[in-house]
Amino acid sequence: MxxxxxxxxxxxxxxxxxxxxxxxxxxxxxxxxxxxxxGNHLLDRLxxxxxxxxxxxxxxRKKKPTFARxxxxxxxxEIVSATxxxxxxxxx
Amino acid sequence: MSPVDPDLVHAIESLYARGVxxxxxxxxPTRALVDRAVAACGREAGELVALVPPNYxxxxxxxxxxxxxxxxxxxxxxxxxxxxxEAVCDEAFDLHGVSATTNAPSPLVIVNGPxxxxxxxxxxxxxxxxxxxxxxxxxxxxxxxxxxxxxxxPGVVSMSTLAHPGRYTYCIGEHEEASPWESLAVxxxxxxxxxxxxxxxxxxxxxxxxxxxRTPEDLLPTLAASMAVISHHKMTHWGDTLVVLSPExxxxxxDAGWKKADVRRWLHERxxxxxxxxxxxxxxxxxxxEHVLAxxxxxxxxxxxxxxxxxxxxxxxxxxxxxxxxxSAIVPGWTFSKGSNLVFxxxxx
Numbered sequence: 001m002x003x004x005x006x007x008x009x010x011x012x013x014x015x016x017x018x019x020x021x022x023x024x025x026x027x028x029x030x031x032x033x034x035x036x037x038x039g040n041h042l043l044d045r046l047x048x049x050x051x052x053x054x055x056x057x058x059x060x061r062k063k064k065p066t067f068a069r070x071x072x073x074x075x076x077x078e079i080v081s082a083t084x085x086x087x088x089x090x091x092x
Numbered sequence: 093m094s095p096v097d098p099d100l101v102h103a104i105e106s107l108y109a110r111g112v113x114x115x116x117x118x119x120x121p122t123r124a125l126v127d128r129a130v131a132a133c134g135r136e137a138g139e140l141v142a143l144v145p146p147n148y149x150x151x152x153x154x155x156x157x158x159x160x161x162x163x164x165x166x167x168x169x170x171x172x173x174x175x176x177x178e179a180v181c182d183e184a185f186d187l188h189g190v191s192a193t194t195n196a197p198s199p200l201v202i203v204n205g206p207x208x209x210x211x212x213x214x215x216x217x218x219x220x221x222x223x224x225x226x227x228x229x230x231x232x233x234x235x236x237x238x239x240x241x242x243x244x245x246p247g248v249v250s251m252s253t254l255a256h257p258g259r260y261t262y263c264i265g266e267h268e269e270a271s272p273w274e275s276l277a278v279x280x281x282x283x284x285x286x287x288x289x290x291x292x293x294x295x296x297x298x299x300x301x302x303x304x305x306r307t308p309e310d311l312l313p314t315l316a317a318s319m320a321v322i323s324h325h326k327m328t329h330w331g332d333t334l335v336v337l338s339p340e341x342x343x344x345x346x347d348a349g350w351k352k353a354d355v356r357r358w359l360h361e362r363x364x365x366x367x368x369x370x371x372x373x374x375x376x377x378x379x380x381x382e383h384v385l386a387x388x389x390x391x392x393x394x395x396x397x398x399x400x401x402x403x404x405x406x407x408x409x410x411x412x413x414x415x416x417x418x419x420s421a422i423v424p425g426w427t428f429s430k431g432s433n434l435v436f437x438x439x440x441x
Contacts, residue, residue: 002099005121007112007158007240009149037381068189068431070146 024054027084032071033063039089046087107162112240114232114260118162129157132167133174133441141174142181145188147243151177156233159240163233163261169211169226171441172289173233176201179291179435180234186432190293191244194251197426198258199234200294200334202410204277205287207439208265215265217414219336220297220421231263256296264412270339271411272346279352280436287439292334292408293432295322297421302341305418308348311341312355315420316362319407320400322424324378326370328398331406331427332434335359337420338413356404363400367391370398408434 021027029050031043047059062079064071067090071079079086103120107113119125130137130153137154144151153174160173180187180199190197203213214224222228244250252259268275277288300318305311315335322330337345345355371391372379380391380398388394401407406427413419426432 002103002120003123004103004107005123005126005154005158007121007155007162007236009147009151009155009241066428066430068193068428069186070188 021085024050024056024085026055026057028058028060028082029056029085029087030060030062030079030083032079032086032088033061034067034088034090035064036067036090043087043089046089111245112236113162114235114239116260118236119164121158121161125161126154126157129161129165129167129170130154133157133170135174142178144177144181144237144242146191146249147241149241149243151181151237151241155241156237159236160229160233163236164225164229165233166211166225166229168441169230169233171439172201172203172207172211172213172226172230172287173237175289175437175439176230176234176291177237179289179437180238182435182437184433185291185293185435186430187238187242189428190426190432191238191242191250193426194253195426196252196254196256196295197293197432198256198262199231199238200258200292200423201231201234201263202276202290202292202334203230203263203265203287203439204268204275204282204290205439206285207287207441208268213263213265215267215412216270217416219264219267219412219414227263227265228261231258231261234263235259235261258294258296262294264336266410267339267412270415271342273342273352273409273411276408276410277436282436282438287441288436289439290434290436292332292423292434293426294334295424295426297336297423300420300422301418302420303418305341305344308345308350308355308358311344312358313362315422316359318422319359320363322400322422324376326365326372326376326378326380328365328370328380328384328400329429330401330425331431332408332425333401333406333427334408334410334423334425335420336410336412336423338417339411339415340418341420342411352409353404355409356407359407360399360401360404364397367394367396367398 033039135153139153142151211226213226238244302314
């Protein structure tokens, strides 16, 4: 059997999603607006519902400078260090 | 009739099943074919060329060669493919956004310089079309790298709503010999004897039929009207976009003494509208974003002008296509604020 070479980079496997918490009570939740039009409407409503239906320790609002690029490293680090759960809002 | 080679059939089918193709059959990347391509480019197989967003796979010379072999490249094309991969992985290209967006862009490779000759890169008749090995396979190799090393699998990471056929392959040469002006690369600081690639995150080309135009004053309003509808008719502050002038159209402008800068300035000045015509809800739901509208007390009555393009320099002119025919094309970039820009790299061979 002829050997065929791998066109992919086996190191760059898709990342697994983080484990989901059983409850949001007592958790710090970050709502990340990616700067798409009307994303804030979606996240405003989500924040209302979170306050109504759960008791998170805090809800933090953050915003990416543009939806067209990844979040800057500093913003990512800030979120990772201060947050248990992130919700990213895509809208249009 | 010769018997079917079961190894070959298995390789073609299993590569498709693994999701590492573009849907068309690929050349199975054997050790011998890949080594031959690596040897032709004169670089070490393990040399890291770039990390390919969004998955940041390691694009070594050998990994690029594997994808180039699969795309059908001849070994001598590899330096062009490597330069193009470097360019798309430049931060200014924003491959992360290009590969993940719901919009439709695909990397367009524009080749300048003497390498177009020996590699037979088509810059003439049918320049965006089929039938030329180098154009067909260099563009295809870049896309396979984006998929296999960058992770841009359709429906997995690449979420484009429509995409366009340039996602199979998208590569042209500039018809420098038929241009009245300096080439795109020379205009951007390269010497005429250097070979380069310029990479644009590009929508599909929009043809402009201007067959009765004989003067710049005939031609430019027609071109401008096609540029006005890029993205949508009220999109503004757009960035790098390609205007591909056929040799006959370029000659009209050159013979009248127009320089590239004159053409850019004319188009930029023509393509602007007052705020009141760009308010969402006036002549369609699209329009200026909220942060721009917020600068004006009464947008619906505001006469301040807003340009289609951020600056004349965002309008990139190249000459390409056959020497017969008064047809040009607009190739819109994908350039939301802080989005993708035209990126150049020298071809080292």
